[in-house]
Amino acid sequence: xxTGEKQIAALRLLLxxxxxxxxxxxVRAMDDPARRDLLGLVSATLLELADRKxxxxxxxxxxxxxxxxxxxxxxxxxxxxxxxxxxQVILLVLGMSDAADLxxxxxxDTQLFLVQALVHDLSxxxxxxxxxxxxxxxxxxxxxx
Amino acid sequence: xxxxxxxxxxxxxxxxxxxxxxxxxxxxLAPDQMTPLVTLVYEAFVLxxxxxxGPGFTHGEVIRLVAAIRGLSTDDPxxxxxxxxxxxIRRALGENAPLPPxxxxxxxxxxxxxxxxxxxxxxxxxGIDKLLDEARTRADRALAG
Numbered sequence: 001x002x003t004g005e006k007q008i009a010a011l012r013l014l015l016x017x018x019x020x021x022x023x024x025x026x027v028r029a030m031d032d033p034a035r036r037d038l039l040g041l042v043s044a045t046l047l048e049l050a051d052r053k054x055x056x057x058x059x060x061x062x063x064x065x066x067x068x069x070x071x072x073x074x075x076x077x078x079x080x081x082x083x084x085x086x087x088q089v090i091l092l093v094l095g096m097s098d099a100a101d102l103x104x105x106x107x108x109d110t111q112l113f114l115v116q117a118l119v120h121d122l123s124x125x126x127x128x129x130x131x132x133x134x135x136x137x138x139x140x141x142x143x144x145x
Numbered sequence: 146x147x148x149x150x151x152x153x154x155x156x157x158x159x160x161x162x163x164x165x166x167x168x169x170x171x172x173x174l175a176p177d178q179m180t181p182l183v184t185l186v187y188e189a190f191v192l193x194x195x196x197x198x199g200p201g202f203t204h205g206e207v208i209r210l211v212a213a214i215r216g217l218s219t220d221d222p223x224x225x226x227x228x229x230x231x232x233x234i235r236r237a238l239g240e241n242a243p244l245p246p247x248x249x250x251x252x253x254x255x256x257x258x259x260x261x262x263x264x265x266x267x268x269x270x271x272g273i274d275k276l277l278d279e280a281r282t283r284a285d286r287a288l289a290g
Contacts, residue, residue, distance in 0.1 A: 068212030
């Protein structure tokens with residue numbers, strides 16, 4: 001299996017099909033290096049999405065507004081996303097924050113949550129998600145060199 | 146322990162943006178006089194919050210208000226912790242929202258929100274006097290209880 005295929009498959013199951021169970025199965029079958037690459041793919045995907053969503057926007061105000069609007073849609077969304085963490089993670093990938101006071105586990109969970117939220121927000125279809133993940137994986141490969 | 150005129154003078158100066166007046170009042174307060182001041186600020190914040198939202202509110206409105214206030218200070222939006230601010234508003238409106246664990250975050254949120262709401266409601270001197278009088282009555286009752 002070519003490098004990246006498992007990671008892309010796991011994330012694709014989540015983003016394109018909303019299949020948490022199958023995605024979890026793929027992740028559980030990964031060894032530690034493969035899981036590290038998956039985390040890299042999630043970060044790179046978030047970077048791609050945040051770039052698209054906030055390109056040319058007035059920061060950090062636009063990020064504060066977006067996180068608030070997302071959380072304002074329902075109590076479940078409000079409870080699921082910690083506003084300070086959500087803003088910080090987005091601003092971090094956009095190069096406007098630092099990770100000094102962010103718990104690594106919370107950061108990872110928030111990244112994955114935001115990737116799903118932004119894919120939904122941008123109304124990406126299955127083909128666009130495939131293109132997104134392919135582009136994000138190139139970033140992972142580039143950063144690994 | 147009761148609210149006295151110095152506490153009210155401090156809060157009135159703070160709301161009016163008169164830094165020197167607020168500082169003078171604060172310096173004149175004995176260290177053991179902080180509890181009535183914190184209680185007065187809290188009661189004024191509760192009253193202003195209830196005036197702003199009226200009898201009905203949604204979590205989305207609370208989230209958007211906090212985001213709007215934080216968006217005004219884009220140099221340092223983290224000055225107000227969004228989760229703490231949302232929580233103190235919901236508690237002021239009678240919900241059993243979790244108490245923000247950090248007292249400093251709670252008090253900062255109350256101060257900033259009170260300041261914003263008084264301006265946003267365009268309260269004149271009479272309106273501010275009425276708010277502070279009622280807050281004082283409520284604070285004295287709370288301190289006596």
